[in-house]
Amino acid sequence: MTNDPIEYLTKVRKLDAELLLEMGIKAVDHPQLGPAVALTYKRDGKAYAAKFRATDRKDWRSTAEVSRGLFNEDCLRGGDCPVVITEGEIDALSVIQAGYSRVVSLPDGWTEEGGKRQVLIDAEAALRAAPHVIVAGDADEVGAGLPKVVANILAGHDVRFVTWPEGCKDANDVLVKFGEGEVARRLTEAKRIDPPGGIITGISDMPPMPARRVLRMGMSPYDNLLAFEVGTMSVGTGTPGAGKSTFTTFAAYHVAQHEQIRIGIMGFETHPHRTRDHLARLYAGKAWDDLGDQERCEFTAFADAHFRIVHRTFDGDDKHNLGWLRSMIYTLAVRDECKLIVVDPWNELEHLPEPGESMTSYINFALQQIRQWAQQFDTHICVIAHPRKMGTDGKPRSPTGYDIADSAAFFNKPALGFSVHKEEDEDAGESWVRVTTWKVRETQLYGFEPGNVRLNFHRHDMSYTRFEGQRQYIRSKSAAGA
Numbered sequence: 001m002t003n004d005p006i007e008y009l010t011k012v013r014k015l016d017a018e019l020l021l022e023m024g025i026k027a028v029d030h031p032q033l034g035p036a037v038a039l040t041y042k043r044d045g046k047a048y049a050a051k052f053r054a055t056d057r058k059d060w061r062s063t064a065e066v067s068r069g070l071f072n073e074d075c076l077r078g079g080d081c082p083v084v085i086t087e088g089e090i091d092a093l094s095v096i097q098a099g100y101s102r103v104v105s106l107p108d109g110w111t112e113e114g115g116k117r118q119v120l121i122d123a124e125a126a127l128r129a130a131p132h133v134i135v136a137g138d139a140d141e142v143g144a145g146l147p148k149v150v151a152n153i154l155a156g157h158d159v160r161f162v163t164w165p166e167g168c169k170d171a172n173d174v175l176v177k178f179g180e181g182e183v184a185r186r187l188t189e190a191k192r193i194d195p196p197g198g199i200i201t202g203i204s205d206m207p208p209m210p211a212r213r214v215l216r217m218g219m220s221p222y223d224n225l226l227a228f229e230v231g232t233m234s235v236g237t238g239t240p241g242a243g244k245s246t247f248t249t250f251a252a253y254h255v256a257q258h259e260q261i262r263i264g265i266m267g268f269e270t271h272p273h274r275t276r277d278h279l280a281r282l283y284a285g286k287a288w289d290d291l292g293d294q295e296r297c298e299f300t301a302f303a304d305a306h307f308r309i310v311h312r313t314f315d316g317d318d319k320h321n322l323g324w325l326r327s328m329i330y331t332l333a334v335r336d337e338c339k340l341i342v343v344d345p346w347n348e349l350e351h352l353p354e355p356g357e358s359m360t361s362y363i364n365f366a367l368q369q370i371r372q373w374a375q376q377f378d379t380h381i382c383v384i385a386h387p388r389k390m391g392t393d394g395k396p397r398s399p400t401g402y403d404i405a406d407s408a409a410f411f412n413k414p415a416l417g418f419s420v421h422k423e424e425d426e427d428a429g430e431s432w433v434r435v436t437t438w439k440v441r442e443t444q445l446y447g448f449e450p451g452n453v454r455l456n457f458h459r460h461d462m463s464y465t466r467f468e469g470q471r472q473y474i475r476s477k478s479a480a481g482a
């Protein structure tokens with residue numbers, strides 16, 4: 001190995017002799033280091049300090065009693081090219097050799113200690129003036145923290161970070177092993193750093209994510225009315241006793257059958273035995289009590305595979321609030337792999353706004369949280385909520401999300417909203433159930449617009465079919481026969 005400092009830089013570190021000359025890099029005989037490289041720190045063209053590196057070992061000294069700013073800081077005072085920040089002077093020189101003119105180095109590498117960031121804070125205005133800033137630090141644990149620190153100081157500015165090839169620690173390592181072309185390529189491919197909590201991409205570089213999945217009942221007329229998209233929330237409502245829980249359980253059963261998924265039911269007002277009985281009727285056309293041994297066996301195997309029932313307990317201080325809801329939803333979705341979770345009804349949870357917080361802003365927050373959990377835990381959450389007392393103006397009308405107490409968020413936040421409503425024609429002596437979808441966020445994806453359908457409820461097997469009114473039947477028959 002050479003002991004000549006300039007030869008060390010050109011032969012071992014592969015830096016161009018001309019560049020070294022231009023940057024004022026010299027060979028010195030240092031009192032402690034012996035033959036050493038002198039890296040000059042200049043401000044406004046004048047040398048004010050230097051750092052020295054031994055040629056035969058990793059040993060550094062610097063000018064005493066001078067606090068150094070960024071190495072090569074003068075490059076920040078002119079030009080409109082991106083600025084590159086490295087952790088060392090030799091790396092900065094390597095990047096300059098790769099064709100970048102505005103390259104600075106931290107004066108003493110990067111450590112997590114706070115004092116090191118002051119030089120960057122001092123240079124903030126100049127760094128912000130550059131179209132973007134590329135952090136080309138060291139590929140070690142400490143260096144990994146530098147891009148985020150720079151991005152925080154330059155919040156909102158375009159800050160990018162470089163990744164080096166496998167086995168390379170820094171820019172000079174890349175120059176030595178692969179040449180300046182590879183250093184340049186890595187710098188042009190530097191990736192933007194996004195603010196914490198989100199990433200920003202184009203269309204072609206989106207991160208891997210599951211395909212959007214829309215859960216359906218798989219039968220007419222419901223597939224033009226209901227669609228439960230995984231990762232989103234829906235809201236169901238209806239006047240008391242209209243059959244919200246009955247219809248939702250019916251829908252959930254068919255979604256489980258059609259999609260072969262598992263469903264979590266948090267039915268706070270429905271006895272679990274009633275849910276079991278309802279599912280038995282839908283599965284076998286018989287009440288739970290009427291199932292024979294073999295039928296029970298088959299039904300429970302099906303139900304265990306496709307349903308989870310949440311039972312509330314009231315031991316000690318258990319609170320059934322939003323935090324509790326989150327942990328139940330998390331467990332249902334992640335541990336029990338439920339792809340659809342029904343919370344029925346919303347009003348049975350303990351809703352506790354913060355002191356001074358209005359119920360409206362609490363509900364906005366809570367529904368936003370629920371929507372986020374659906375996305376985060378890759379499930380669909382269907383919230384059933386009672387409407388507030390509505391003026392009847394004669395007959396009660398079918399409510400929508402706007403009729404649910406305390407917040408328009410019940411309309412605004414869900415991807416899908418539906419109501420279950422009982423209606424009748426007294427003259428014809430007929431009654432039916434009208435299911436109305438009043439909100440469809442993704443009409444293209446779900447394949448339908450808001451609409452409604454009339455259904456017959458069949459008490460014995462707790463199921464529904466399309467309503468074919470007698471009156472309509474008589475009318476169409478007489479028209480056909482005339």
Ligand SMILES: Nc1ncnc2c1ncn2[C@@H]1O[C@H](COP(=O)(O)OP(=O)(O)OP(=O)(O)O)[C@@H](O)[C@H]1O
Pocket residue numbers: 238239240241242243244245246247269345386422432433457
């Ligand atoms: N269309 C219907 N016709 C007659 N009975 C029905 C109909 N729909 C549901 N039921 C019955 O009415 C009762 C109440 O139904 P359900 O609990 O589904 O209503 P809900 O709207 O959820 O009620 P609540 O507002 O009290 O929570 C159940 O016993 C159910 O079997």
